[in-house]
Amino acid sequence: MPLILASTSIYRRQLLERLGLPFVVARPDVDEAPLDGEMPDQTAERLAIAKAKALVERSPDALIIGSDQVAHLGAQRFGKPGSVPKAVAQLQQMRGQRVVFHTAVALVNSSTGNTQVAGVPTVVHFRDLSDDEIVRYVEKEMPLDCAGSAKAEGLGISLLEALSCDDPTALIGLPLIALTRMLRAEGVAIP
Template sequence: MTLVLASTSAYRRTLLERLHIPFETDRPETDETPLEGEAPPATAERLAVAKARAVAARWPDALVIGSDQVAYMGDEVFGKPGTEARAIAQLQRMRGRIVTFHTALALLNTRTGTLQVEGVPTQVRFRDLSDAEIERYVARERPLDCAGSAKSEGLGITLLDAMPGDDPTALIGLPLIALSRMLRAEGLQLP
């Protein structure tokens, strides 16, 4: 069976390469708008499934991986900022606080219809950052395409006090521990 990553994210592609399994990528055309009253973890899990299903028809004999991440603090959700000004504002709001990054993973077997879904939360404690630190970080790393404006795999690690969680790759966008478990359940040998 072909392994397909339903994402064009360079971060997810780089993570999946760690497993040394050949795979394809396919762009899911998915509306990522949260539903009215939907909790952030439910949004991430619904979108992970939607992304896998969005490409499934093009891959009739495949294991399709969908993933999505939502960063939130209480009722406040932090999406991809898109601009430097929004990234700075997000980081100013998060400084000195704990933010949950909920990364959802879906694995769809298009041959059998079997669907596995798991959410992996990571509690990220940001340092009490100064405006100058935030502005320098955003100018250097340009984290405009990641939820919460912080790339822990890069310079963003300097913004944090702690990030306890079950899987360090979940924060980057693809929880490899959960994915490995799901792939083994589908009969793949890892390592």
């Protein structure tokens, strides 16, 4: 069965390439706004499923991967900043705090309708960063397309005191341990 990544994220594409499986990328058309009263982990998991299911009609005989990530500090959510001032503001709010990055992955078999989903939280403890450190980081890394403005796979690692997670790829945006488990359940041989 063809494998489709329902995401245009370069980070997710690079992670999926690690598995050495052929796949194509397609853009899902999904409203990513959280629902009223929805917890961050519920938002991530709902959106991961919605992104995968958005491609079912176009690909009736495929395995479709959807993924989403919600960064939050209590009730405060941190999306993709999109601009330097917003990235700086996000990091100022997160400095010295423990922020949860909840990453969800879903796999939909479009021919059977079988849907699997898993959520993987990563607790990220940010250092007590100075404004100068934040500005220098944002200017060098330009993390404008990353939830929470921190790219731990790059210079963003210098912003952290510690992190805790069961899957090191979850923080980057696609939990490969959970995904490979799902793919094996669908009969895909990995490795």
